[in-house]
Amino acid sequence: MKRIVCLVFCLGIVGLLSGCASVRSHGYVDARVSAVNYSEDYVPDFSVLTASGDPTGMGGVQVQEFSKGGLSKNECCAPIPGAGQTMIIEWRVGGRHEAEANWKTFRKAVVVRGETSSDPKAVNRLVVRFFPEHEVEAELMWSLIGLGGRPSSRLDQLIYGRRVMRQMGD
Template structure:
């Protein structure tokens, strides 16, 4: 099988092959996050050390996993705390979200899942096709290019 631009293996049509990236639109320090099935089982993908928005906010994560396609639900679990807090001081949050994004033009979708963290412990997950990554796609957050442009959930 061919290897995707993002380095992910080709997936069946009911899933998308992705690498994870994240943007933090809060002033929380996100020590780690994981992408899971609704029952809590790990997909084996997530990220760490997502800085507060004022310090850049963008972070790359793991590669690669097969996840449900656009329109299907996943669970995001993340842990926040001050930068120097020890693990017992971290607070854990979790939210079930629907994967949003434009359907792929490819028969075997490959790309990135952008996990966006917002105030009030809101989160969203958006699929961006690999060949349409920034700057080719305005859906790719400006934070990935070092620009601090605030975004709200659903924008």
């Protein structure tokens, strides 16, 4: 009898988890996340949330000001809303030597621009861009890896160390 109860319980858990996964995976894509900052605000951290505000597990830390390089590190990898879908970007702005209690939090819904690839030699990347006046956008792009690989032509020049300003929507 204990085995039957255990089996029913385990099957129920598997069914629940697979149901959640199928809802979550519809229109989602596995991607790396990085940020580029075209403002002079220091962004200690940011998060990528679903349209309903649920965490995706992706985000980043220490997004430098434009004058200091404007970059964050890459974070890898998690399912996030795909191109044409809405996601919420939540980020904090604060001074490096300022008390965390004084940092301000911003949260905006954005429609994800761009495209992804299902090619096994491609890497999908979400670039979150911060702009002056607390504006933000998100774009998906892909790059081929390995021999003959090439980066996306949409990738920001800051990533290559070139201080080229970009405007929202470019």
